[in-house]
Amino acid sequence: MASQNQHTSGLIISSKSNSFQLFEFAYQDIKNLFKFVSLRENQCALDENQPGFFNETIADNAMAVSFKEIVAHEIDALEDGKVQTQKFLMVEEGHFIIFKDLLVAFGKTSALKSGLMLIFKFSKIEPHPVFVTPEKIFKISDQMAFIKTMDFDRMEHPTIKKLRFDGKIETLADISPFHNYTSNIKSIKGVLNTPFGIRTIKISSNGKIQISKKKEEDLDSDIFLYIFKTIIKQ
Structure with missing residues (x-):
């Protein structure tokens, strides 16, 4: 989802989506948060049915991390002339880009909710959706x-x-x-x-933004800071 940008202090963000949610998140110690998501007990382990973080990356001014959530679903299927309820598990992913004053999220709702909950639990700072009057x-x-x-x-x-x-x-x-x-x-x-x-x-x-881009085009993470600080907050 993210890699270090060789030309700037930010990150290269890979996303099939062009829709992102902005949160106000005034947490200054990005390195400490990075250590938290990197801890083994907070990492995803699908073979143990454990949801968690993965693919964490850090740069000078930001970090990025993804979260996998295991979601139970039920479907009704016809077997031997009877309707049977079948249960199955699905893995859903959410992605986060975190700056000192801004958190950007995109992906599946269940994974975003779980990831945000853990980030809040550790940082003691609740991310609030950016409200644009x-x-x-x-x-x-x-x-x-x-x-x-x-x-x-x-x-x-x-x-x-x-x-x-x-x-x-x-x-x-x-x-x-x-x-x-x-x-x-x-x-x-x-x-x-x-x-x-x-x-x-x-x-x-409600703080949701869409950025036009080509289907496989990557984004410089600094574009989110630019939109937040120069366009929305100025």
């Missing part, structure tokens, strides 16, 4: 070359409660009169010129 999303739109998609939610309108725009929006005035409903912007997707190239990025109020 509608006002901040409105300001982010000014940084975009143009807007591709805007979602409005809980609108104070007599007949319209939800609204979605798709296309090429140069300015909010292009969607008049709904540009007056900026307090109800739920997410925005547009083109940003970043140090990591021109990217289409979607930012939602």
Whole structure:
């Protein structure tokens, strides 16, 4: 999932997904957390039916680690004319990129939940999803070359409660009169010129982001810091 970047102080992140959840996580001792996930008792051992961490990597300013969770599933199957319930186990993976003020997560929900629980138990600091206010999303739109998609939610309108725009929006005035409903912007997707190239990025109020990339393209972990500190927190 991650490897050291030879050209920067960050990590190279391999992900089939382009969707990531940002968490505020003010934990400064990354090296100590790395030691924790590397302990044998916290490592995944599938042959012993033990979920846990694996594939941990650390760099100057960040660490990355994955978590495997063993999930029980049940399915109904027809055998000898009778419906029988069969139980089977599945392994699901979640992945984490951790900076001193930010935690990025992607993967299966069960694995993410278990991994976050152990990280919280050790660090005594609970990761909280980044909340992006509608006002901040409105300001982010000014940084975009143009807007591709805007979602409005809980609108104070007599007949319209939800609204979605798709296309090429140069300015909010292009969607008049709904540009007056900026307090109800739920997410925005547009083109940003970043140090990591021109990217289409979607930012939602619940801290979920999507980053355009080619299917097998790796990402520099520093792009998450850039989005968090320069775009969202500025």
